[in-house]
Each structure stands twice: as C-alpha cells, then as structure tokens.
Amino acid sequence: MKKIVAKQMKTQCRCHGVSGSCAVKTCWRSLPTFHEIGSHLKKLYEHAVAVKCRSHKKLRHREKMKRHIPISHDVLVYMHRSQNYCRSDPSRGVMGTRGRLCNKTVEGPGSCNLLCCGRGYNTQVLRYVNRCHCKFHWCCYVTCESCETMRDIHTCK
Template sequence: MNCKMATAQHSRAILIASIYILLSASFSRNIVSCSTVVTLGANVICNNIPGLVTKQRSICNTRPDAMVSIGQGAEQALAECEHQFKNMRWNCSLRSSNVSSLQLGTNLRVGSREAGFALSIRSAGISHGITQACSSGTLQGCGCDKEKQEGEWSEGGWQWGGCSADIEYGNEFARLFVDAEESKRTPRSLMNLHNNRAGRKLLRKLVEIECKCLGPSGSCAVKSCWTKLPIFRRVGETLMKRYYRAKKVQPVQLLKHRQSLKLYRTRRNSEDAKPGRADLVFLDDSPNYCDYNPTVGSLGTHNRQCNRSSAGADGCQRLCCGRGYNTHEYTRTWQCDCKFHWCCHVTCKECQEKTEVYNCK
C-alpha cells in the first residue's frame, strides 16, 4: 500500500472516530512523511478525547481504526441505556452535559446501582462494536472466529460455516480499553471492574447460533451454522432485569493479604457471601434524582413529561417527586376522510384532536 492510500484510510478512520466521540479536529495537509501524517492525525484526535486515561490514549494512538468501533459501541450503549430508563427519574441522559458516551457510568460519582448498570452496558456495547467490526471486515487484525473452522462438525450433528462472531476477541479488546480506567485498587474500582466484566460476560452468553439448511430440496439433513451477535436491545433488557436484582456489596480487607480488597454482599451467609460474576453490584444507595445535582449525576425531573394516569415510575406523582405538574393543552389539526373525485380533484375534511401534556414542576 502506498503512502497516499495509507494516509487516506487512516485519516478517514480518524475522522469517523471524531464524529462518534463528539470531537472536532482539523488535520494538516502539508506533511511530507506518510507515517508522520498518520501519527499526527491520531495524536490530534486522541489527545482531545475527554476522559481518556494514559493507557486508553495509547490504544487510541496505535489503533485509531478501532476507535471508530469503540465510539459506535459506546453510543449504542448510551442509546440503549436511555431507552431502558426513559420513564424513570434517572434517565441516563448525557446529552445536556459536556460528557461523552465513553464516560457513561464513570460520570456518576456515587457507586449506585445506576452506575453499575451504566458501566456494564458500556462495556458490553464496546465489545459488541469491536466484534461486529471484526465480522464485517472493517477492523484490521481480526475477522471471523478462528476456533470455528468451516466444515468442522459440531457435537450437535451440524457443521460450522459462514462467519462466526469472534466474541472472545471483542471482549478482550473491550477489557483492555475499559478496564484501563481502574488503575487503583479502591472499593469503587472493584465495583467498576466487576460490572464491566458482568456486561461482557452477558454479551458472550447471549451470542446466538444461526443455521442454514444444506440438504437436497431444502431439507435440513445437513446444516451449516455460525454464531452471531444478539441485537443490542436484548442485552439492554437482560441487564435491566439484573439492575433490579443488583446486589449491594461492601469491601472487605483480607487478613492474609493486607493489600487485597474483595467485595462481599452486605447480607452475608456461608453459602452466598460473594456476589456472582453475572450479578450487577453497587456500593451506595441511590439518591432520589429529584433535583439537579451534577455531583451525583442527577439532572433532576423538572419539566420532564409524565403520565397522569400511570401509577408506575412514569406517573406524575412519582416522577415529579410530589412537586406537582403543569398541564398544557394542544390542538392538532390535519386533513382527513379524503376522497378522490373523477376527474380530477380531491376533497378532504379537517379533523382536530385536543391533547394534554403534563410536565413536572
């Protein structure tokens, strides 16, 4: 590959990464050396992405193409988090604050169950993005799962074929990038690492097997199968169930290893002292998220739209925290009952509908 082609590919990867990570950057065109152009471009981007630690910047500088997939995965995780919490007091929103999707979860200073959910879905989202890029051939250095060789027979009586998602590669890359934030062994760091791993572990568990019949006349005497990533909505829905069952933990200093901390459940017994690897865990009780408090990651519920007839989390009484709500009436007008007359005109009636919208005070 010549210098011009390599420069174009890397510049394009870096530019896309800057879009997904909500960053603007300009590139110098008056560079003589191909490697200098590539290096300068990566440095310009990586040194300006908010929230990256040293190890993450190193990954960004050496693999700018992977930052595209990381950014896509983080954005996907944020969108799913917002979907799952759209009717709750804490709605996972980062849009109104100067925080990128890469900081999802780390922006919450309180070690709450919401932070646990956000960390786990971000980790799963980044792994999903990397694995998907490998399967589609858009990421260098990876591809289909090499463990599942085409033509080899499985224990289920079918043979491997197609391009299986290399979830192990995606999970390992995500682990290196996401877990790099936790350099100190503090209680919060242990909590973050546990939830990061829980998200990746869930993604591996939800990987699906898809098959194609190869027998004569469409029969399934012989099947060719491959693994594929689940739709991310399924990841969000499963993590939401685990959010409600999240375990409160506390750090315990091990007597034999004075420098070692482990997380244990606050309600311990001989059989179930440690949290399971698949559990989401949290250290602190959640704040009420009623009022604006950036310290705890709360945007408050002022002016949030609520459902007056609901007794659930989206109901005006609960969502507005007892402050009451304002009622706004709107009239929607549109053309209806349209009829075509030969020849050649259309007549319509005018329909109206009055609606009420309720917003928290």
C-alpha cells in the same frame, strides 16, 4: 458487558440442498438483539447486591445476615446507591424532573408517570397564532390569514 453478550449468543443453522434436503448444513453464532441485552441488564440491575470492600480486595454482602453467603460471579454488585434523579441536587449537578415536559398519552420512556416520579403533572393549554394561507399578489405584496392552534403542554410537578 462483554460476558453478557457472549453468554447470550445463539447458534443459528441453515440447510442447503436440492429441493429442501439438508445435504449441507451451515451453522454460525449470532449476537443477541439490543432489546435482549437490555432486558438481561435490567434484570441484573433489579437484583443487584450491595457489597462493601474488605481487606485484600475481597467483597462481601453489606447486610450482616448474608455476609457468610459467597457472592456469585454472575451477579451485579454495587458499593453506593444510585443517585435519585427525581429530586434536585445541585451539588451533584442533578436538576431533578420538576418542570420537565412529558407526554401523558404514552407508556414507558417519555411518559408523565415515569418522568414525574409519581408526583403528577400540570397541564397548560397554549394558544399559538400564526400566519397561514398566504398568497402572493403580483407585484409587491402578500396577504395572509391568522390561524389559531391550541396545544396541551404537560410538565412535571
């Protein structure tokens, strides 16, 4: 992570002087935005290389056809596949996404398409009845109306 941030640091400069002249120039290194770091890590993750450990702590490609190709120092490597969080696996403490609340109107994080892993979602219409428009009457009592609201709830299949 430290190397990724260091590689993406940028040099920014500002000119100082009378009426816009660049008599004195000040430069500094600035950190990349959180979004830039996240995008770079996602690209590395998507192109990660499966490896297996050899003797003397040397890594090599897991695929036989690529074993002779050296592994670059700037790639992300993994030894075991990531857990599939879409499916339930109680032995590993993974509950899966079945029954999870999602939002069908957004794209990206929180969306039904992403959270439900392509299995689709169920829609329920819930009816809420609440007290509303309450009024206090002098000395001792309150009157309220009953208000009904309907809400769509989406859960993963």
